[in-house]
Amino acid sequence: MSGAVLEVHGLVTSFPSEGGRSPVVDEVSVEVHAGEVLALVGESGCGKSMTAFSILRLVPKPGRIDAGSVRVAGRDVLALPVAEMRSLRGSDAAMIFQEPMTSLNPVHTVGAQVVEAIRLHEKVSSDAARARTVDLFDQVRIPDPAARFNAYPHELSGGLKQRVMIAMALSLRPKLLIADEPTTALDVTIQAQILELLRELQRDTGTAILLITHDLGVVNELADRISVMYAGRIVEEGTRHQVLGSARHPYTQGLLRSIPSLARRGEPLEEIAGVVPPPSEWPAGCRFATRCPAVLERCAAELPPEVRLAEGQLARCHVVAREQAAG
Amino acid sequence: MLRVEGLRTWFPIRAGLLQRPKGWLRAVDGIDLEIPRGQTLALVGESGCGKSTVARSLLRLVEPREGSAHFEGVDLLALPKSELRPYRRKLQIVFQDPMASLDPRMRIRDVIAEGMNAFDIGANAAERTERVAAMMRRVQLDPDQMGRYPHEFSGGQRQRICIARALAVEPELVICDEATSALDVSIQAQILNLLRELQAELGLTYLFITHDLGVVRYLADRVAVMYLGRIVEEGGTERLFESPQHPYTQGLLAAVPSVDPARRQVTARVMGDVPSPADPPPGCHFHTRCPEVFDRCRREAPVLYPLEDGGTRCFLEEVRSGASADGAE
Numbered sequence: 162m163s164g165a166v167l168e169v170h171g172l173v174t175s176f177p178s179e180g181g182r183s184p185v186v187d188e189v190s191v192e193v194h195a196g197e198v199l200a201l202v203g204e205s206g207c208g209k210s211m212t213a214f215s216i217l218r219l220v221p222k223p224g225r226i227d228a229g230s231v232r233v234a235g236r237d238v239l240a241l242p243v244a245e246m247r248s249l250r251g252s253d254a255a256m257i258f259q260e261p262m263t264s265l266n267p268v269h270t271v272g273a274q275v276v277e278a279i280r281l282h283e284k285v286s287s288d289a290a291r292a293r294t295v296d297l298f299d300q301v302r303i304p305d306p307a308a309r310f311n312a313y314p315h316e317l318s319g320g321l322k323q324r325v326m327i328a329m330a331l332s333l334r335p336k337l338l339i340a341d342e343p344t345t346a347l348d349v350t351i352q353a354q355i356l357e358l359l360r361e362l363q364r365d366t367g368t369a370i371l372l373i374t375h376d377l378g379v380v381n382e383l384a385d386r387i388s389v390m391y392a393g394r395i396v397e398e399g400t401r402h403q404v405l406g407s408a409r410h411p412y413t414q415g416l417l418r419s420i421p422s423l424a425r426r427g428e429p430l431e432e433i434a435g436v437v438p439p440p441s442e443w444p445a446g447c448r449f450a451t452r453c454p455a456v457l458e459r460c461a462a463e464l465p466p467e468v469r470l471a472e473g474q475l476a477r478c479h480v481v482a483r484e485q486a487a488g
Numbered sequence: 489m490l491r492v493e494g495l496r497t498w499f500p501i502r503a504g505l506l507q508r509p510k511g512w513l514r515a516v517d518g519i520d521l522e523i524p525r526g527q528t529l530a531l532v533g534e535s536g537c538g539k540s541t542v543a544r545s546l547l548r549l550v551e552p553r554e555g556s557a558h559f560e561g562v563d564l565l566a567l568p569k570s571e572l573r574p575y576r577r578k579l580q581i582v583f584q585d586p587m588a589s590l591d592p593r594m595r596i597r598d599v600i601a602e603g604m605n606a607f608d609i610g611a612n613a614a615e616r617t618e619r620v621a622a623m624m625r626r627v628q629l630d631p632d633q634m635g636r637y638p639h640e641f642s643g644g645q646r647q648r649i650c651i652a653r654a655l656a657v658e659p660e661l662v663i664c665d666e667a668t669s670a671l672d673v674s675i676q677a678q679i680l681n682l683l684r685e686l687q688a689e690l691g692l693t694y695l696f697i698t699h700d701l702g703v704v705r706y707l708a709d710r711v712a713v714m715y716l717g718r719i720v721e722e723g724g725t726e727r728l729f730e731s732p733q734h735p736y737t738q739g740l741l742a743a744v745p746s747v748d749p750a751r752r753q754v755t756a757r758v759m760g761d762v763p764s765p766a767d768p769p770p771g772c773h774f775h776t777r778c779p780e781v782f783d784r785c786r787r788e789a790p791v792l793y794p795l796e797d798g799g800t801r802c803f804l805e806e807v808r809s810g811a812s813a814d815g816a817e
Contacts (some may be wrong), residue, residue, distance in 0.1 A: 204672035304760070318761040348534035349699065353743035353756040375672065378745030382754050407750040419677035420747055422702030426725075429684065430677040430706070436642045486747075 165232075166336045166369035167216070167254075172229035174208075174215045183440035184227070186212050187393035191371070193337065194312040198363065198370040200379055200380040203390035203414075206437055209373045212390075213339045217369070219257060234336045252282045255330035259342035259463040261322035265314040272298075272310030273326045279332050300359060320351035324358070331362065341373040356382050377420065382403055389413050392437060392448035399474035409468075409484075410476040411455045447479065455480045489525040489693045490546075490661060494518060495555035495565075497538075497545045501766055511765045512568035515541040516552070517717035520792075521695075523661070523710075528687070528694040530725070532701065532706035532740070536765045537714040539697045545665045546695075547581060548572060559661070577607050584666035586646035590638040596649055597634035600624070603657040623652040626683060644675035648682070655686065661693045669700060680707060701744050705729055710798075713737050716765055716773040723798025733800040735778045772802070780804060 174186035186208045201209045213348055214220050216231050216313040218238065231238040234253050236325040241249065250256075258264050266274060275297065276290040287291070291310070298306035302325040314322055323343065329339055343359070344352040360383060363370055380387055380401070387404040389397040389412065397410035408414045418431035435452040444450050453460065457479050465477045468485050496811055497516040500509035504513065515538045518754055523529040531539045545552045546564065556562045564575055583589045590599060600620045603609075608800040610616035621631035627648040638646055654662055664683070668676040680703065686692060696708060705725060712722040713736065721734035732738045737759035746753055760777045763769055769776045793805035 172659070204674060253751045320761050348762070349701070349743045350534060350739055350756070350758040351761065353754050356745070356754050357756045376745075377673075377747045381747050381749060383754055402749045405747055416674060417747065419674045420702065420705035421677070421680060421700075422744075426706060432678045432681060433674040434678075436644060436675070446727045479526070 164194050165187070165192045166195050166234055167199075167371060168230070168232040169189065169212075169216060170230045172212065172215055172231065172394065173227040174211055174220055174224055175227050176224045178440045180190050180441070182227075183393075183443075185224070185393050185440070186215055189390070189393075189395055190229075191388055191395075191398075193369040193371055195336065195369050196363075196367045197386065198372055198384045200372040200374060200384035200387045201390060202374060202377065202380055202387055204437065206392075207390040208340055208393040209390050213256065213341050213371065213373050217250055217254060248282065251278060251335070252333040253335055254337040254339065255333065255335040256339040256341065257291065257323070257326045257330045257343050259345050261326045261346075262314060264326060267314050267321060270313055271313050271317065271322075272312075275325070275329045275332055278329050282333050286353070293332065294328070297332055298325070300331075300362070301325075301328045302354075303328070318351075319347050320354060323347060323351075323355055325360070327355075327358065331366065331368070334366065335368060337369045337371065339371045339373070342375070343372075344379060345376065347375065351381070359383060377405065377416065389416075392443060394448065394477065396449065396478065397474075397476045399470075403470075403472075403474040407474075409470060409481050410455050410478050411480060412449050415454070433475075447477075453480075457483070489559065490521070490523045491556075491558045491696070492519060492542075492546070493523040493553055493556050493558075494520065495542065495545060495557065497541050497550055497552040499550075502648050511616070511766065514717050514768070515765060516545060519555070519714075519717075519719055521719075523693055523695060523714060524661075525693050526687070526691050527709040528696055528707055530696045530698060530704040530711045530713065531714060532698060532704055532711055533714035534699055534740075534762060535595065536716065536762050538717045538765070539714050540665055541734050542714075543581060543665050543695070543697055546663065547576075547579060577603070577657045578660045579663065580657065580659040580661075581663040582647070582650050582654050582667040584669050586643060586670075587638065587648050590646060592638055593637050595637060596624075596629075596641075599638075599649060600634075600653050600656050603653060607657055619656065620652075622658050625685070625741075627652045628751060642675075644671055644678060645680055647675075651679075651682065651686075655690070659692070661695065663695045663697065665697045666699070667696075668703065669698065676703075683707070701729075701740065713740065718773060718801060719792065719799075720774065720801045721798065722792075723795060727797050733795060733805060734802050735780050735804070736774050737800075739777075739779070785790060 169191045172186055172189045173184050175182040175184045189212050191199060203209050215226050272294050275294040279290045295306045295310055298309060303309050303324050344355050374380060384401050386400055388395045391412050397413045409415055415433040433452055438451055446463045447460045447465045450456050450460040460479050465479050468476050468481045468483050495516055496518055498512040498514050501511040501513055503510045519542060531668050533539050534802045545549045546557055564781055597620050600617050600623055604616050610619050620634055624631045629648055633701060668679050708725050711725050711728045715736050721737045732741055742755045742757045757779050758777050763776060771787045772785040772790055790803050791802050792799040792801045
């Protein structure tokens with residue numbers, strides 16, 4: 162489909178495990194268009210962060226991308242020579258992470274780091290880069306931006322550091338921004354500020370955003386579309402309204418029911434029994450079979466089919482397939 | 489069951505070659521709390537508000553400088569350390585990071601039995617082992633695994649082990665300090681259900697320290713909101729959520745995202761960053777970020793004005809009710 166800033170098809174990234182390699186990203190496909198926010202949602206270990214790293218070819222060894230295609234702004238990322246990949250990172254596609262402290266160099270001022278990022282990709286004078294940085298700091302609502310240019314990371318609060326990261330990420334006007342748990346480490350009142358900022362920046366710049374998070378509340382605030390991951394696979398996808406309002410996959414349903422704010426006091430929260438199985442215990446079929454309240458006989462042995470529901474909602478599930486056939 | 493009055497815990501800020509104290513970090517600066525037996529009080533706040541220091545102060549893991557904590561008629565803070573021992577059994581704590589709370593070289597059986605050994609619970613080793621098994625079953629762990637080590641369990645299971653350890657000594661009050669914050673939401677649901685069931689079954693009283701307002705609304709009977717060392721609002725859970733009086737509470741609630749697709753509701757009403765607890769703003773500590781600040785707030789610190797249910801530390805309440813300063817301080 163034209164206009165997709167990010168197109169990922171059948172991505173497989175594996176790591177060594179007992180008896181070979183395990184696909185921690187297993188046939189993942191996503192598409193994000195300009196001006197859109199797609200959230201990749203799941204709990205720890207589901208493979209969502211590794212999907213993001215794979216898109217930018219930042220998979221740490223001994224992991225490796227085994228299959229699939231990734232196109233960013235029309236360019237085939239997996240085929241790019243290393244130098245071009247470096248140029249793509251930062252200019253076409255930028256990433257912000259959960260812990261800004263570990264992403265910022267503690268011995269340089271934050272301003273200098275943004276200037277460096279700009280000058281790595283564009284031929285501009287240091288004065289021009291500095292002016293642009295101060296302007297960016299202002300856009301991300303850092304108070305006293307000119308003064309803050311000279312601050313060191315440790316002198317800034319978590320919220321301010323994250324704003325610096327966002328400024329750095331947006332400095333080259335990327336077409337795609339990947340945000341990996343951008344507010345998880347922040348207090349809720351600071352998170353609210355950053356969410357408002359991201360929404361506003363996204364409206365103003367039209368950047369496509371791939372949002373990686375476990376927090377369904379953050380997803381509701383930012384995302385247009387949602388893909389839910391479990392044990393390396395996408396189990397459900399759709400619009401925000403579809404996935405949060407009428408989820409069909411038992412895992413998504415279970416996740417939503419576990420959220421305390423939706424529950425009534427005095428009544429037990431619905432649980433998803435058990436824990437995510439490690440790769441060595443993955444069933445041949447559906448990986449959620451070991452915990453699914455609606456599990457059928459075939460689930461553990463047969464790969465669940467892709468069931469297309471109304472208007473772009475999709476679930477990979479035998480139970481949903483059966484409901485679809487009966488309905 | 490527990491009544492805390494005027495709790496202050498300050499840490500010295502040291503500087504210079506001789507590390508002389510040059511000021512004080514007022515982590516907890518005048519806290520009053522009351523938890524009726526069998527109920528859950530949530531102590532809520534963001535980073536740096538002092539809530540974890542309250543927990544540590546009650547357990548005397550740090551020494552408060554002022555205040556009292558009456559537990560069954562005895563002031564825990566006034567007891568000499570040598571007399572604290574029986575109370576260490578009655579007040580237990582579960583922390584946020586189960587891996588940091590568990591000795592990696594101890595088998596689970598020994599972890600859970602450690603307290604029992606210390607307080608001579610159980611007539612002999614066989615009976616203690618049976619109690620360990622019973623504790624594990626109660627927290628939905630398989631007793632056959634009691635010979636394993638912490639690293640062999642998942643995060644949620646390790647937290648269950650920590651809960652089992654706390655309960656093994658038959659406490660009356662359990663402090664949960666961000667006990668579910670590091671867990672995935674589906675695991676958190678399991679642990680919250682467990683905590684609720686155990687409270688009903690054993691008549692436990694909880695002090696639940698957290699920043700997660702969704703959990704608070706679900707679990708707590710009463711809530712106390714902290715900001716920079718002080719309680720700024722407290723009251724029954726429903727009242728506080730339906731009708732928050734303090735601008736910080738209002739800002740906190742407005743900042744929490746909903747998962748209801750019909751409601752995109754987050755508004756950032758509280759601007760700026762939390763000031764350093766080592767150098768809090770004069771007057772009302774919250775005034776630098778308050779959307780409703782007026783002049784008096786910058787000069788004077790408000791007392792806790794009583795509400796019909798609870799209290800709020802804000803001059804707006806004085807204006808609203810026409811009351812004069814009458815609250816506890």
